[in-house]
Amino acid sequence: MxxxxxxxxxxxxxxxxxxxxxxxxxxxxxxxxxxxxxxxxxSQFEQDGYRFDAGPSLFTMPxxxxxxxxxxxKNPADHFTYQKLDVVCKYFYEDSTRLSAYADTQQFAQEIESKTGEPAASVIKHLANSSDIYSITNHVFLERSLHKLKTYLRWDTVRSILRFPKIDPLRAMHKANQSNFKDKRIVQFFDRYATYNGSDPYQAPATLNVIPHLEHHFGAYFPYxxxxxxxxxxxxxxxxxxxxxxxxxxxxxxxxxxxxxxxxxxxxxxxxxxxxxxxxxxxxxxxxxxxxxxxxxxxxxxxxERSSSALIFYWGIKKHFPELDLHNIFFSADYRAEFGHIWKQQDIYNDPTVYLNISSKYKTDDAPEGCENWFVMINVPANNGQDWDKLIADARQHIIAKLSKILGEDIAPLIVCESILDPRSIESKTSSYKGSIYxxxxxxxxxxxxxxxxxxxxxxxxxxxxxxxxxxxxxxxxxxxxxxxxxxxx
Known part of the structure; x- marks a missing residue:
């Protein structure tokens, strides 16, 4: 045959x-x-001696x-290698709070307690709940088709259905996090995980609280x-x-x-x-x-409804910043306003949360000596005909002002090369309708x-x-x- x-x-x-x-x-x-x-x-590209990973930058579940x-x-280690991160991400708040999200759960919980006063026990309890959601949903929602009858005839599916209320699908993610934590900074911290699939924590179901488990149980990694x-x-x-x-x-x-x-x-x-x-x-x-x-x-x-999109600036920076890591987040002072602009007003808030990835922290030849390759991303709405040229110009100014303020140095003169990816180019390069990423x-x-x-x-x-x-x-x-x-x- x-x-x-x-x-x-x-x-x-x-x-x-x-x-x-x-x-x-x-x-x-x-x-x-x-x-x-x-x-x-x-994908990837090079510019003026800097190499950039153009797309996804977080690697979990290798x-x-x-x-x-x-x-x-084949033996995977003979063909593809990576290292586990001790610090998953560094977080910077407008009130000068700085958090290191350690891969070790106990160390991470203690970091939050020492920096914000939120009890470590609350963090550990939240991550345990995240683990429960994963155990209920993994074999049913993630590893099998939801559109075939035999999925629902399995005993582990029946057990998951019996535990369905545990995945918390009827509350919004923000509501659940608000009830779990007293400190607004930690509510914002865990709300951010909704953006991992292009959603809004004020609308998306609390089931998305499964996502922290993927980072803090399985870990985050960097491919060599x-x-x-x-x-x-x-x-x-x-x-x-x-x-x-x-x-x-x-x-x-x-x-x-x-x-x-x-x-x-x-x-x-x-x-x-x-x-x-x-x-x-x-x-x-x-x-x-x-x-x-x-x-x-x-x-x-x-x-x-399409997922959110992204606006990414790829900057060659002629300086090394020791306080930054591979993954860095600079939070907006008003998260609700930021998501309101993305989802209701279909534009970009003047104080966006900024994600900064610097692969040269681990792969030093990605930038010239003493320099860094910055992948600077903010969440933006899908393309619905907005004036992107104006939105991009305004966002660039706001991002530079925000990073300069928190890092204590004017970033603008340090940028020696730049490329930009926006919802329009995401659609044209990857056939993602309206530039929606997810x-x-x-x-x-x-x-x-x-x-x-x-x-x-x-x-x-x-x-x-x-x-x-x-x-x-x-x-x-x-x-x-x-x-x-x-x-x-x-």
Missing amino acids: PQQKAVIIGAGIAGIATAIRLAVKGYTVEVYEANSYPGGKL QYVDELFKLAG GGMYSIPQSLVKLAEELGVKFHYNYKVDEIVVINNKAKGIRAKGENILADVVVSNMDVWFTYNRLLGKYPKLHPQKILNQ GTSSNNRFAAFLRHANKSSKVKGLYFCGGSVHPGGGIPLCLLSAKITADIIS
Whole structure:
């Protein structure tokens, strides 16, 4: 019997991982990528002697990368290496409070108590609750399809359903955190985790309090080669398994005959396949690649609220700042106002929370000696036709003023080179509709059930992976989407 052939549209991290899993299962796999490089949002570039990881900068749950090497019968440590961070992130508040989020739970809790007066016991209790939410949701919501009956016939699913109230889906995340902590700074600290999937803590369900567990139990890590070494190592593994990657190869159409995906059309030719997997945002998959078939479009899903986007400044800084770490957060003085601007007013607050990543802290050749490569990001709304040129110019001034004030030095003259990524360029470079980073938002208590499935219900042989489908965005969830999709296919 001849091997079945799978075609994957897009070489994002989920597309690469799906290719590896299908190749291990015996499929002939070809990946078609519109860009000249793999990785999707997980890309890199160099400018004036500085190297920047252009996309995701936080690496958690490395076991999902290691698992791909193990499936191929290889020792992960021979192909991809990383180190665990002792300090996950440093936090800077407007009132001059500074916190180090230590990886060790007890040390972290004591740090909060000593700096804010919030009892360490409250922090430990909150993280224990986060662990409980993870244990209830992990095997049901994260590792299996929510759209197949057999998921709900398993005993561990039944046990999770019986514990459903424990995941706290009926309260907003902020409300839950407000009841758990007295200190407003710590409420803000834990509210921030809603941004990990592009949501609003004042609307999103408290179930998202599962996210701190991923950092403080599993830890945060830095790949020795930088974040881009993740797709690089996985592409090499895929190629060793026989996967073929076609770059600069834009797919124009998914070929459908009698409601069955028969392959793709690209560069004027039909490329036949038994299985088609789209790693492209589902909005563009339907509206660009299945535009001929409007009756196949799941309009309710495609019309859902999109997640937030990002505005990123990549700055070459001609100075070393010893008080900064790999990950740094500079909080807004008014979090509610900031999220109100993002979600209600669809613009950028004049005091945004600033995330600053400096990979040269760990990979010293990412910047010239005595210098640092700054990845400076703020959360912004998805692109709905705003005047981005004005918003970007204003935000740049506010960010520089904020960092200069807290660090005690004028940042502006230290910037020797600059590149910018905004919602418009995120959409054009990564086919993320409206520049939303995580597909649909989670500002709904049923959001986990409302994401697009990993398999088409109307087109046989058509599957989906990546951040716009179940279980969600971010590197770990994209890798899990690949696992779910490959399991459904096989």
